[in-house]
Amino acid sequence: MTDTAVHATPAAAKPAGxxxxxxxxxxxxxxxxxxxxxxxxxxxxxxxxxxxYLVPYDPLASGPAPLSPPxxxxxxxxxxxxxxxxxRVVVATRLDVxxxxxxxxxxxxxxxxxxxxxxxxxxxxxxxxxxxxDTIMAFPLFVLAMxxxxxxxxxxxxxxxxxxxxxxxxxxRVARAEANVRRDAGFVQxxxxxxxxxxxxxxxxxxxxxxxxxxVQISLTMGYAILNAAxxxxxxxxxxxxxxxxxxxxxxGAANIISGEWxxxxxxxxxxxxxxxxxxxxxxxxxxxxxxxxRT
Amino acid sequence: MRAPLPQIEADAGIxxxxxxxxxLTVEFHTRRGTVRAVEHISVSVAKGExxxxxxxxxxxxxxxxxxxxxxxxRAGKIAEGAVMFSGLDLRAxxxxxxxxxxxxxxxxxxxxxxxxxxxIRKVGKQIEDVLRQHAQVDSDSLAAKAVEMLxxxxxxxxxxxxxxxxxxxxxxxxQRVVIALALACRPQLLIADEPTxxxxxxxxxxxxxxxxxxxxxxxxxxxxxxxxxxxAAAYCDRVVVMEKGHVVEAASSEAIFKAPSHxxxxxxxxxxxxxxxxxxxxLPEGEATPVLTPATTVKASEAPLLAVExxxxxxxxxxxxxxxxxxxxxxxPVPESQVFRxxxxxxxxxxxxxxxxxxxxxxxxxxxxxxxVMRLIDKTSGSIVFGGEDIGAIPARQFATxxxxxxxxxxxxxxxxxxxxxxxxxxxxxxxxxxxxxxSRRDVRARCEELARQVGLPVELxxxxxxxxxxxxxxxxxxxxxxxxxxDLIILDEPTAALDVSxxxxxxxxxxxLKDSLGMSYLFVSHDLNVxxxxxxxxxxxxxxxxxxxxxxxxxxxxxxxxxxxxxxTAIPHPPL
Numbered sequence: 001m002t003d004t005a006v007h008a009t010p011a012a013a014k015p016a017g018x019x020x021x022x023x024x025x026x027x028x029x030x031x032x033x034x035x036x037x038x039x040x041x042x043x044x045x046x047x048x049x050x051x052x053y054l055v056p057y058d059p060l061a062s063g064p065a066p067l068s069p070p071x072x073x074x075x076x077x078x079x080x081x082x083x084x085x086x087x088r089v090v091v092a093t094r095l096d097v098x099x100x101x102x103x104x105x106x107x108x109x110x111x112x113x114x115x116x117x118x119x120x121x122x123x124x125x126x127x128x129x130x131x132x133x134d135t136i137m138a139f140p141l142f143v144l145a146m147x148x149x150x151x152x153x154x155x156x157x158x159x160x161x162x163x164x165x166x167x168x169x170x171x172x173r174v175a176r177a178e179a180n181v182r183r184d185a186g187f188v189q190x191x192x193x194x195x196x197x198x199x200x201x202x203x204x205x206x207x208x209x210x211x212x213x214x215x216v217q218i219s220l221t222m223g224y225a226i227l228n229a230a231x232x233x234x235x236x237x238x239x240x241x242x243x244x245x246x247x248x249x250x251x252x253g254a255a256n257i258i259s260g261e262w263x264x265x266x267x268x269x270x271x272x273x274x275x276x277x278x279x280x281x282x283x284x285x286x287x288x289x290x291x292x293x294x295r296t
Numbered sequence: 297m298r299a300p301l302p303q304i305e306a307d308a309g310i311x312x313x314x315x316x317x318x319x320l321t322v323e324f325h326t327r328r329g330t331v332r333a334v335e336h337i338s339v340s341v342a343k344g345e346x347x348x349x350x351x352x353x354x355x356x357x358x359x360x361x362x363x364x365x366x367x368x369x370r371a372g373k374i375a376e377g378a379v380m381f382s383g384l385d386l387r388a389x390x391x392x393x394x395x396x397x398x399x400x401x402x403x404x405x406x407x408x409x410x411x412x413x414x415x416i417r418k419v420g421k422q423i424e425d426v427l428r429q430h431a432q433v434d435s436d437s438l439a440a441k442a443v444e445m446l447x448x449x450x451x452x453x454x455x456x457x458x459x460x461x462x463x464x465x466x467x468x469x470x471q472r473v474v475i476a477l478a479l480a481c482r483p484q485l486l487i488a489d490e491p492t493x494x495x496x497x498x499x500x501x502x503x504x505x506x507x508x509x510x511x512x513x514x515x516x517x518x519x520x521x522x523x524x525x526x527x528a529a530a531y532c533d534r535v536v537v538m539e540k541g542h543v544v545e546a547a548s549s550e551a552i553f554k555a556p557s558h559x560x561x562x563x564x565x566x567x568x569x570x571x572x573x574x575x576x577x578x579l580p581e582g583e584a585t586p587v588l589t590p591a592t593t594v595k596a597s598e599a600p601l602l603a604v605e606x607x608x609x610x611x612x613x614x615x616x617x618x619x620x621x622x623x624x625x626x627x628x629p630v631p632e633s634q635v636f637r638x639x640x641x642x643x644x645x646x647x648x649x650x651x652x653x654x655x656x657x658x659x660x661x662x663x664x665x666x667x668x669v670m671r672l673i674d675k676t677s678g679s680i681v682f683g684g685e686d687i688g689a690i691p692a693r694q695f696a697t698x699x700x701x702x703x704x705x706x707x708x709x710x711x712x713x714x715x716x717x718x719x720x721x722x723x724x725x726x727x728x729x730x731x732x733x734x735x736s737r738r739d740v741r742a743r744c745e746e747l748a749r750q751v752g753l754p755v756e757l758x759x760x761x762x763x764x765x766x767x768x769x770x771x772x773x774x775x776x777x778x779x780x781x782x783x784d785l786i787i788l789d790e791p792t793a794a795l796d797v798s799x800x801x802x803x804x805x806x807x808x809x810l811k812d813s814l815g816m817s818y819l820f821v822s823h824d825l826n827v828x829x830x831x832x833x834x835x836x837x838x839x840x841x842x843x844x845x846x847x848x849x850x851x852x853x854x855x856x857x858x859x860x861x862x863x864x865x866t867a868i869p870h871p872p873l
Contacts, residue, residue, distance in 0.1 A: 186714030187724075189672060190777065192696045193706055194728035208718045 027288045034285030040278035047093035057084035059091040059244045067261050077263035079252065085264065088244040089271045095245050096275065099156060100225035103163035104218050111168045112214055115175025120183050120202055129176065133169035141166040145228060149237045159238050163225045174217050178210040216287045223279030230272050246272045312383075313340040314517045315364065315402075315485055320377035322356075322363050333359040333372070334541040341485065346508065346518045348532035348549070350525060352564070352796040353767075356541040357521045361487045365404055366394050382484065400430040402485040403478040405507075407493050409470035412477075413462040419473045420446070420458030423480055430481045445476040449506060467658070468499035475507055479514075486511055489521045496657035496823060497867040504531055504869075523796065525568045529553050530869035537561045567801040569826035570870055571853075575808050578801035578830070599684070600645035601784055601817050602669065607678035607688075609639040609664050638664045640841035641678065646785065651811060651818035653832035653849065655825060655864070661841040666787045666821045670706050671695040683784065702732045702781040709790040711770035715762040721748075721773045722758040728780045747776040751806060768799035772806070779810060787819045792827065804831060825864060829853050837861050 028035040057063070057074075063082030070077045076085035118129035136144070148162035182188060183206075191205050230247030232238035239245040241252070246268040253264025317339045324331045334356035341347045349357045362368045364379055366386060379386040381402065386394070398404075406412045414422055423442040427433050433441045439458070446454035449472040462470055471491060478486055488507060492500035508531050511518045522528050528535050528549065535552045537545040537560065545558040556562045567578050612635055639661040646652045656662045667673045669680055671692050680688035687700060695701060705728070708714035715724050725747055726740045735743065745755050753772040762770055771791065778786050788807065792800040808831060811818060822828050828835055829849060836846040837858065845858040856862045 186708045186710055187716040187719075190706075190708060190714050190724075190774075191716070191727065192672060193670070193701065193704075194777070195697055195701050195731035196727070197697055198693065205716055209716065 024289060027285065031285070031288065033281055034288065037278050037281030037285055040274060041282055044093060044097065044275055044278060047090050048097040049094075051090040051093055055084075055087035055090050057087040059083065059088040060242055067256070067264075069261075070263055076267040077261075079249075079264050080256070083242075085249070085267050088249060089246070089268050092244040092246050092249065092268065093271070093275075095156075095239065095243065096226050096229060096272075099160055099163065099229040100222050103160040103167070103225045103229075104222055106160065106164040107167040107171050107221070108214065108218060110164065111171025112175045114168075115172035116179040116202060116206055116210065118172065119176035119179030120206055121198070122180075122183075126176070129172055133172045136165065137169045142228070142231060145232060146235070146237055149232055154237060154240065156239065159229050159232055162232070163228045166228070167221050167225070170221060171214070171217060174213060175210060178213055179206050182206055182209060216283050219279055219283035219286050223276035223283075226272065226275050226279070313380075314343045314345075314382055315339075315341040315519075316378075316380040317360070317364065318378045318380070320360065320363060320379065321375045322359050322368065322372055323375040324372045326371065332375075332541060334363070334538075336377070337538070337541075337543045339536055339543070339546070341517045341519060343484070343517055344512070344515045345534065346511065346520060346532045348520045348522060348528035348535040349538060350522060350528045350535055350564070351538035352523060352798065354540065355538040357538050358489055360538075361404065361489055361519060361521055365398060365402065365487065366391075367398075396430070399426055399478075399483070400481045401483050402487065403481070403483045405471070405474050405478050405486065405488040405491045407490040409467060409474045410462060412474050413470060415462055418459050418461060419465070420460075422473070423477055426477055426480045441480075445480050446473070448479075448510065449473070449476045451476075466499075467495055468503060471495060471499075471503050472506065475503070475510070479510060479516075482514060483516065485517045485519070487519045487521070490523070491520070492527070497825075498657065498863055500527075501867040501869070524869070525553075525565060525797075526570070526869035537564070563798060567797040569797075569800075569804075569824070569830055571826070571829065573830075575805050575830045579805060601648045601650075601683060602646040602819070603679075603681040604645065604665075604669065605643050605679045605681070606641045607639055607643070607665065607668060607680065608637065608641050608676045609661070609668060609673070610635040610637050610676040612636075637841050639668070642838070642841075642843050644836050644843065644846060646817050646819055648784070648817055649811075649815050650834065651820055651832045653828035653835040654819060654821045654838065655823065655828055655835055656838035657823060657864075659840075660838040662821050662838050663789065665838070666706075666789055666819065669819065670704060670787055671701075699732070702728070703784045704787070705778040705781065705783040705785075706787045706789065707771075707774050707778045707791045710794050711767060711774050712762060712794070714774050715770055717762055720759050720761055721753070721765065721769075724762075724773055725758075725776045725780055728777060733781055743780070744776075747780055748772075750779070750810070751776045752802075767795050768803065771795060771799070771803050775803075775806065775810070779814065779816070782814060783816060785817045785819065787821065789821045790823065793822075793824070800827070807831065825853060825868060837864070 028038070052059075061083065063074075063078055063084065065074075065078055066080055066082040068074060068078045068082075074084050074086065076089060079085055079088075114129045114132075118126040145162040145166050148165060149158050152158040152161070179202075188201055188205055191201050196204070226246075229238065230245070230250070233245050233247030234251045236251070239248060241248050249268035250265045250272070253261070253266070253268070256262075256264050317337065320334060320337050321332060322334045324333055337356070337360060339347065339349070339360070349360065351357045359368070359372070362372070363374050364381075364386070368374070374387055381397070384397075386397075389397075413419065417425075420439065420442045423445050424438045427438055427441055428435070443454045443458050446457055451457050451469060451472055457465070457469075462473070465473065475491075486507070491507065492503055495503060504527065507518070510516075520528060520532055532549050535545075535547065535549045536543055537552070537558065539560045544560045545552060545556065547557075552561065553565070556565055563580050566580060569578065642661075642665065644652070654662045654665065664673070668675050668688070669682075671680075671687060671690065674692050675688050678688065679686050682700070682704065685700070687695070687704075690698065690700075715721075719727075722741070722744050725744045729735050729740045729743055730737075733740075733743075744758060748755050748758055751772040753769060753776060757765065757769060762773075765773065775791070791807070792803050795803060804827065807818070810816070818831070820828060820832055832849050834847065835849050835852045837844045837852065837856075837860065839860055844860050845852055845856060847857075852861060853865065856865065
């Protein structure tokens with residue numbers, strides 16, 4: 001028997017891992033901003049992991065020269081009690097990234113799974129999940145987060161929880177929409193014929209297929225989570241001083257801007273901006289990376 | 297107003313072609329370098345002539361037409377050659393002028409009518425848009441002209457349909473509207489790119505007859521791009537056969553179908569299912585293997601493997617109250633008028649080792665029937681008895697994990713859609729073995745390789761992902777998965793509808809061989825009577841949820857009792873062989 005089909009794919013035989021790397025390089029080359037965001041991400045990761053061991057000063061120790069402007073001794077200047085702002089900005093990375101990471105992981109587990117179940121099963125599951133999401137959306141999100149932290153107590157765990165809850169609708173809705181279009185796809189039907197139960201189909205057939213889109217969502221909400229955590233700290237609901245944290249540092253420096261000591265608020269603010277910027281761009285880059293339409 | 301175009305010199309001895317493509321090469325810039333989609337092709341179309349461009353997927357037939365219309369996407373460009381349209385060099389003129397030509401002098405009908413129409417604009421308005429764009433009519437008579445166009449494409453009640461949205465019209469009607477759009481400005485050239493793919497045969501005939509008649513009436517030229525040799529033969533004056541970006545043969549349709557000179561044309565023609573041949577005739581000469589002796593033969597006396605009795609599936613009509621209303625009226629019977637009967641009390645049986653064709657046009661309920669027999673959806677009433685057990689009584693949700701599941705399997709219509717994009721071929725085939733077969737991982741791998749060999753899939757392809765496989769290879773993976781558990785009954789849901797004819801020929805033969813060697817029964821769901829003729833022992837013709845006719849294939853297809861079957865048969869275009 002002849003086989004016309006066998007000869008039809010000459011180029012597709014390359015090993016899979018190699019091609020992914022090549023694809024990444026192509027995406028970066030096509031859009032240099034993606035490359036920049038990956039670079040920034042590495043920098044942030046580095047600061048978070050080994051930053052505390054590298055900084056020149058103890059971030060909590062007061063120094064002899066309060067409110068001194070940026071200089072060779074103190075790159076970012078010092079604050080009201082003479083603490084080195086550079087050291088504090090670098091050390092704060094870890095706490096902010098941890099808050100963002102855990103809250104995103106939590107909301108992915110809650111919102112993602114609830115959304116997939118809602119999209120796949122439909123019916124009452126869908127109604128309950130969608131209405132819960134709608135209820136959360138009905139509140140001004142930051143005010144809701146404030147309320148949660150104020151009610152549960154001023155701890156890092158509660159900031160993580162509050163950030164996760166306000167992001168729940170985003171994840172639930174994306175996951176629901178993606179699962180919904182796939183619930184009657186051919187491969188899902190085929191899995192039913194192969195004797196897979198509904199929950200197994202959900203986890204082994206649907207979930208892997210919507211992971212790429214969820215990855216993009218994760219990256220985008222990372223930036224938002226950092227901003228949210230900093231915002232809560234800024235208004236005094238969150239990490240307590242003197243712990244180095246970008247939001248508190250901006251809050252502490254805000255009063256001094258009028259008297260000319262701009263550096264106290266500027267540098268942590270800039271760090272916050274770069275982090276949010278980086279995660280948002282990373283989301284765009286990841287989308288290019290996983291979007292099969294871009295794979296020409 | 298119409299810009300003066302250089303008039304064709306009528307007094308020249310040989311009529312100058314309306315469109316002349318000379319030595320055209322189109323390149324696409326991709327990451328793996330430049331790919332030539334078509335190379336040095338020459339096609340010419342005279343005024344009033346219908347030319348067919350025939351080829352399988354990837355032959356470059358669509359790219360050629362895009363190059364003529366200059367609507368290649370960003371990565372593609374015309375590298376060499378000339379495209380002359382009534383004396384104009386289409387490569388040289390500026391884009392603004394080209395935009396003016398498109399729609400007014402040359403227009404195009406696309407494959408999917410629904411995608412070609414704006415879903416949120418009334419069809420009449422869409423026709424007006426085209427007329428206004430090219431300033432054909434003054435604004436007072438726009439609406440009248442649009443209605444006139446709808447009338448010309450024979451849409452019943454054009455004045456009402458003027459206000460219809462595309463989703464309110466059937467596929468065939470949408471394609472008529474598209475034709476009206478394309479012809480509104482009285483172009484000289486019409487390019488039809490697979491205009492009837494996805495339409496039923498009877499609709500296909502109506503749409504094609506209409507397009508040909510209108511173009512003839514207006515003295516237009518038409519290029520018909522198709523994969524269907526029968527369609528090209530029935531409607532074209534000349535046929536150009538393309539393979540892998542090259543023109544392999546160009547001649548009048550009569551000459552090409554009577555005496556094809558190129559080997560590829562011959563292969564294509566052999567692979568096209570038609571009356572009066574056997575499955576083996578589809579394969580290229582010298583490659584046909586002898587027919588295996590069937591392991592089991594149909595015994596009429598035996599109890600049937602599958603017996604369907606008065607099967608009904610009803611769906612609630614849209615907009616009949618939400619879930620709350622349903623909650624309150626859960627125990628009340630739903631009034632007759634509020635339900636739609638997709639399947640209306642049908643009865644049939646499938647014997648062991650028999651293959652039965654289930655034929656009908658879209659919306660006739662054949663897919664719903666197969667899904668019910670497959671136990672993927674629940675019936676409303678009736679019984680489905682399989683191997684002596686009423687499987688219709690078991691809810692679809694529970695059926696997935698029962699041991700009975702392994703005895704009924706299915707091959708899906710779209711081989712791409714039916715494979716999980718993140719599973720390798722081996723994992724897709726292994727899934728039923730692991731879930732229902734109770735095999736250990738090591739045995740599974742061995743069985744996968746055995747199955748791959750059985751369906752003619754090279755074993756080294758087992759570790760590839762679906763996007764790394766061709767259409768035919770994906771179809772093989774789907775078939776291997778279906779036969780993995782040695783089922784008694786396989787439902788084939790248009791298994792070759794998405795494949796090229798030459799691949800279809802191979803897959804159909806494979807299915808026949810597998811049936812003979814494994815002794816399975818097939819329920820073959822299809823709209824293509826020519827394919828059913830080749831593979832099936834018996835045929836069931838369905839229409840609007842009911843069975844119109846059933847009986848042995850030869851009897852039904854040669855001497856049909858029902859008028860509807862006869863209509864279906866006459867609507868199929870055949871190459872004149």
